[in-house]
């Protein structure tokens with residue numbers, strides 16, 4: 518087996534893929550909530566991805582990614598047996614599980630892939646874990662069976678009502694709390710706007726909240742400043758201080774504004790890659 522070789526590839530929906538990659542040194546030290554930074558080739562950009570799981574015996578790590586732009590579309594061209602140029606990790610702090618008894622994890626869209634290892638990690642540490650998985654529509658639902666087999670309660674909601682219950686994740690959070698469910702912590706992982714409102718609801722109910730943030734990253738070691746965000750008025754780096762933060766302290770407007778910085782460049786790079794590869798291989 519070669520370093521960074523893809524040993525397994527499974528398509529989860531039209532644009533999400535589950536990979537297992539041979540990276541024994543990373544797998545040996547990985548903990549739930551941590552991420553890696555990879556490059557598809559020696560000229561590639563560095564992108565961060567959460568480890569959805571790891572197996573220190575097999576030396577593999579699990580990555581679940583959405584093909585949304587240049588690098589993730591290039592990843593989509595790789596098959597079992599192909600290798601990434603390099604993978605650095607584990608990076609970031611592991612999920613804090615100490616003392617937690619009852620947790621509600623809320624995942625939105627791609628965020629469900631990031632929430633998956635975190636929810637399982639909390640369950641494995643002995644907490645009761647409920648999870649709300651939110652998606653736009655039925656075709657995008659992922660990881661439902663895997664989560665149901667591990668967690669205490671899993672609620673699936675879709676914006677258009679095509680699967681599970683109709684509504685947003687925030688509606689379901691409010692419903693669970695109004696039914697008298699109590700939690701030590703609510704964890705939000707998904708689009709910043711969803712995390713902002715989930716954390717706001719948690720605050721209204723005096724429940725601590727945690728948000729797993731996905732800022733732009735370059736080095737992943739606190740050197741470049743690319744992932745700087747404001748937490749409680751202080752500058753923090755998502756890569757070394759996070760990726761999980763107290764949701765009540767996040768400056769959401771700052772995060773949302775920063776996530777739009779490179780929209781034009783991203784759109785150009787995506788168009789270029791689609792031209793080179795003949796489009797997205799969604800139906801492989």
Ligand SMILES: Cc1cc2nc3c(=O)[nH]c(=O)nc-3n(C[C@H](O)[C@H](O)[C@H](O)COP(=O)(O)OP(=O)(O)OC[C@H]3O[C@@H](n4cnc5c(N)ncnc54)[C@H](O)[C@@H]3O)c2cc1C
Pocket residue numbers: 552564565566567568581582583584585586587588589590627630631730731732733734760780783784786787
């Ligand atoms: C700590 C961390 C963990 C992550 N884990 C995962 C994961 O497990 N699975 C996964 O699919 N994605 C994850 N992401 C997001 C992932 O890094 C981006 O989707 C990826 O960098 C996009 O690169 P690209 O070149 O394909 O697209 P780009 O052209 O760079 O971006 C395309 C679109 O993707 C979105 N995007 C770009 N960068 C980010 C980012 N850092 N965070 C959120 N959205 C972004 C934007 O909407 C952008 O318009 C994570 C990000 C961070 C910071």
Ligand code: FES
Pocket residue numbers: 733734735736737738739740741742743744745754755756757
């Ligand atoms: S990615 Fe460079 S400081 Fe965090």
